[in-house]
Amino acid sequence: MRERNAMTSRHVENRDKFWLEEAGRLHWFKEPMVASDVSWDAEDFHIRWYEDGVLNASYQCLDRHLETRGEKTAILWEGDDPSVSEAITYREAHEEVCRMANVLKARGVGKGDRVILYMPMTPEAAYAMLACARIGAVHSVVFGGFSPEALASRIEDCGAVAVITADEARRGGKTVPLKENVDRAIERAGKAGDAVHLVLTVRVTGAKVGFEDGRDLWWHTSRDDVTKECPSEPMAAEDPLFILYTSGSTGKPKGVVHTTGGYMVYASYTHEKIFEVAEDDVYWCTADVGWITGHSYIVYGPLANGVTTLMFEGVPTYPDASRMWEVVDKHKVAQIYTAPTAIRALMREGDGPVKKTSRASLKLLGTVGEPINPEAWRWYHEVVGEGRCPIVDTWWQTETGGVLITPLPSDPMTKPGAATKPMPGIMPALVDNDGNPLDGAAEGNLILTESWPGQARGVWGDQERFIQTYFSTYPGRYFTGDGARRDEGGDYWITGRVDDVLNVSGHRMGTAEIESALVAHPSVAEAAVVGYPHDIKGQGVHCYVILNQGTEPTDALAKTLRGHVREEIGPVATPDRVQLAPGLPKTRSGKIMRRILRKIAEGHPDQLGDTSTLAEPQVVDALIDGAKQFE
Ligand code: WTA
Numbered sequence: 001m002r003e004r005n006a007m008t009s010r011h012v013e014n015r016d017k018f019w020l021e022e023a024g025r026l027h028w029f030k031e032p033m034v035a036s037d038v039s040w041d042a043e044d045f046h047i048r049w050y051e052d053g054v055l056n057a058s059y060q061c062l063d064r065h066l067e068t069r070g071e072k073t074a075i076l077w078e079g080d081d082p083s084v085s086e087a088i089t090y091r092e093a094h095e096e097v098c099r100m101a102n103v104l105k106a107r108g109v110g111k112g113d114r115v116i117l118y119m120p121m122t123p124e125a126a127y128a129m130l131a132c133a134r135i136g137a138v139h140s141v142v143f144g145g146f147s148p149e150a151l152a153s154r155i156e157d158c159g160a161v162a163v164i165t166a167d168e169a170r171r172g173g174k175t176v177p178l179k180e181n182v183d184r185a186i187e188r189a190g191k192a193g194d195a196v197h198l199v200l201t202v203r204v205t206g207a208k209v210g211f212e213d214g215r216d217l218w219w220h221t222s223r224d225d226v227t228k229e230c231p232s233e234p235m236a237a238e239d240p241l242f243i244l245y246t247s248g249s250t251g252k253p254k255g256v257v258h259t260t261g262g263y264m265v266y267a268s269y270t271h272e273k274i275f276e277v278a279e280d281d282v283y284w285c286t287a288d289v290g291w292i293t294g295h296s297y298i299v300y301g302p303l304a305n306g307v308t309t310l311m312f313e314g315v316p317t318y319p320d321a322s323r324m325w326e327v328v329d330k331h332k333v334a335q336i337y338t339a340p341t342a343i344r345a346l347m348r349e350g351d352g353p354v355k356k357t358s359r360a361s362l363k364l365l366g367t368v369g370e371p372i373n374p375e376a377w378r379w380y381h382e383v384v385g386e387g388r389c390p391i392v393d394t395w396w397q398t399e400t401g402g403v404l405i406t407p408l409p410s411d412p413m414t415k416p417g418a419a420t421k422p423m424p425g426i427m428p429a430l431v432d433n434d435g436n437p438l439d440g441a442a443e444g445n446l447i448l449t450e451s452w453p454g455q456a457r458g459v460w461g462d463q464e465r466f467i468q469t470y471f472s473t474y475p476g477r478y479f480t481g482d483g484a485r486r487d488e489g490g491d492y493w494i495t496g497r498v499d500d501v502l503n504v505s506g507h508r509m510g511t512a513e514i515e516s517a518l519v520a521h522p523s524v525a526e527a528a529v530v531g532y533p534h535d536i537k538g539q540g541v542h543c544y545v546i547l548n549q550g551t552e553p554t555d556a557l558a559k560t561l562r563g564h565v566r567e568e569i570g571p572v573a574t575p576d577r578v579q580l581a582p583g584l585p586k587t588r589s590g591k592i593m594r595r596i597l598r599k600i601a602e603g604h605p606d607q608l609g610d611t612s613t614l615a616e617p618q619v620v621d622a623l624i625d626g627a628k629q630f631e
Pocket residue numbers: 246291292293367368369370371372393394395396397398399419480481482494496497503506507508
């Protein structure tokens with residue numbers, strides 16, 4: 001608490017000084033003299049941090065450690081197969097990254113070009129990110145659980161010139177055909193696919209895959225054709241570092257843009273203060289690099305700080321529910337950072353799989369991605385951490401670059417389920433639906449009133465959409481899309497999304513995206529998707545589907561539609577329930593009343609409230625009746 005208070009006072013005293021001092025944690029080729037220049041007003045919208053500074057993220061994560069930490073393990077890789085692991089030093093990682101950067105360069109990839117990464121959780125995923133950063137190319141990692149269709153639309157949207165992938169990914173004893181998906185995506189992307197002139201493939205499983213001469217390269221052979229030295233490109237602080245696609249309440253996923261200087265300062269700052277990793281600690285974040293958590297807290301934050309970061313190829317439950325704790329013992333992990341959904345899934349297996357391991361190395365436990373229920377928090381604290389490890393429940397978003405609200409390890413841990421207080425330097429507030437500020441203990445919409453270095457700078461190719469989505473609901477302020485409660489002690493409790501975004505196993509999903517996938521099926525006339533509480537996943541996906549006239553509503557068709565969404569978006573978005581319905585509850589002006597659909601999916605048909613404005617009230621009874629199949 002004392003450190004938090006001291007930092008907060010430093011920020012209050014002089015904000016520019018505070019953030020310039022934090023910038024000092026990085027190695028700059030040219031140090032910034034200006035902290036920020038920000039306006040969130042639509043007329044004169046701009047966000048700039050450290051704009052006169054020059055640096056390189058890859059240099060920051062590798063080169064600067066070579067002298068003092070060259071032989072220290074940078075990446076500790078744990079394979080899907082429990083008998084496989086590998087320790088890669090900072091020197092070795094530096095060499096691999098330089099080689100990969102040189103392979104990209106040799107094929108004409110350079111500063112400002114976009115490169116899609118569709119990777120398994122192997123060290124090469126980190127090399128690929130850092131190789132792009134090294135030459136100033138902008139990477140966009142697409143999670144391996146997305147379909148060729150989803151991949152194609154991202155290739156198109158960002159205008160990628162190269163894709164880095166693997167033959168296959170291994171996960172929980174199964175494989176995912178990454179290269180085959182890339183080939184299909186490039187084909188589907190048409191002209192945009194033709195613009196991809198390099199597909200660099202890492203050999204992981206050795207599966208036979210297609211190979212297009214002139215376009216495709218194998219990493220394991222091309223790495224030997226280049227040298228192991230590659231200078232890092234001097235980048236202006238505001239040059240983009242990466243694009244990451246994320247779901248919103250409307251339309252297709254947005255390419256959120258993060259720039260170099262501010263993002264790196266914020267990732268490094270938050271990683272140090274939240275996780276307190278000592279020089280010899282092994283730190284483990286279980287996220288996938290396809291999500292922002294993997295970007296900031298597997299790769300950029302920890303490596304910028306010279307930490308040993310554990311990268312895990314598999315899943316927490318393979319080969320069995322003890323795996324996570326066995327990995328902790330095997331590598332003497334000091335900090336674990338994972339999602340509530342994983343904790344709930346493991347909690348269901350009882351204490352046995354945890355207690356048969358020692359976990360003596362653990363010092364701190366973290367959670368991210370969704371609200372953690374107090375029961376799961378307590379189990380994590382008492383069973384996993386044996387009551388001795390502080391828990392950091394970190395609230396943030398793809399758009400925020402790093403954690404904004406969280407307990408710090410030295411804070412008293414008395415509020416299971418509360419994200420508690422803002423990071424020093426962060427200014428959250430609550431407002432009602434009209435934007436009026438709410439003081440003291442209150443519940444409302446969570447906003448930020450001031451910029452911070454890690455904030456996203458835009459939406460790729462559509463700055464209007466960026467301003468519209470985040471800064472127009474409450475003009476001049478950043479709207480998070482989350483609701484929160486602030487208690488008497490000033491601690492924040494995140495209550496979840498207040499918009500049409502779902503959070504399924506900690507993965508963000510737009511209802512609009514799933515709906516448009518459903519209506520793309522020839523049998524479907526209309527669809528509405530809502531979330532409902534799910535014991536393990538946090539939220540499940542409930543789809544109400546209206547079929548075209550004359551189409552038979554059968555169980556087989558419902559199953560086909562589930563598969564169809566999986567094909568269109570990817571396994572991550574597979575609906576839990578498909579309810580074939582005769583109609584949707586609409587107002588006379590034709591607006592779907594989602595509130596009613598949510599209540600029915602939640603199993604509370606008794607709480608529908610006023611339904612008198614509906615055009616066809618009898619539809620509701622049919623929907624309630626139809627939902628009984630899921631009880
Ligand atoms: C939710 C993940 C409660 C929230 C880093 C947010 C959380 C969305 C927490 C962003 C938390 C994240 N407690 N809810 N500790 N952390 N969320 O962009 O609804 O994948 O808006 O970033 O996850 O998800 P995203």
